Amino acid sequence: MTYRMAPALMLLFAAGCSAGGRGYPSLAVRPAEARGWAEPATPPPAAVVADPALDAQIATATTALAGNGRDFDAAARRAAPLVGAARGQAAGSERWIAAQSALAELDAQRAAASDTATTIEDLAGSRAQTGLIDYPALEAARGQATALLDREAARIKALQATIPAG
Structure with missing residues (x-):
């Protein structure tokens, strides 16, 4: 019995695949495609307004x-001669310790410069958070x-490279 129904089922399925009178989709240009893909024109940048408080x-x-x-x-x-004297010396020797102390002073001086750089970065960050454009002096x-x-x-890396690591 299942073999007799197979042709009828195939005809039923084939009828379901027919077009149904709707036709094919149009190949005409759609409104979204007609706009084009070019980048929109960017407005000119705003003029920088002088800020005396920021300048100070x-x-x-x-x-x-x-x-x-x-x-x-x-x-x-001051550190260069101390580091030079520590070249070839064993780690832990007096000359090596003097050179390490001089390098530590250099690190402290660099930390001070880093603090100042952080202050400058904070000024730039505050300006950016308010949505203002870049300030050339900043x-x-x-x-x-x-x-x-x-x-x-x-400079610190070059000096450190000449003496043995501790």
Whole structure:
């Protein structure tokens, strides 16, 4: 009996697959496709408005940053002969300890510069949180702070590389 019903079931299923008079979807351009894919024009950036209070804070921070750089350079000049004397010395020797102390002073000087850089970053962060555009003097100060910290880190690393690790 199941073999006799198979052709009838196949006809029933085939009828379900017929088009039903709806036709095929249109291949015409749809409204979403007609808009195009080009980026919208961006408005020109707003003009930077002078901020005397921010300028004063930036001046204070950059002055402190310059002082940090001078202090670090002086400490590096003092550390260089001590590190030179520790070359080839065993870790734990007196010369090695003196060099490590000088390097610790350099780290402390770099930490002071890092504090000043953090102050500058805080100023930039506060400005960004309020939705204001970049302030050129502040961006210049951030660049100076980053360059100083990178230079100091490279100087410490170069001096540390010449003496044995503890």
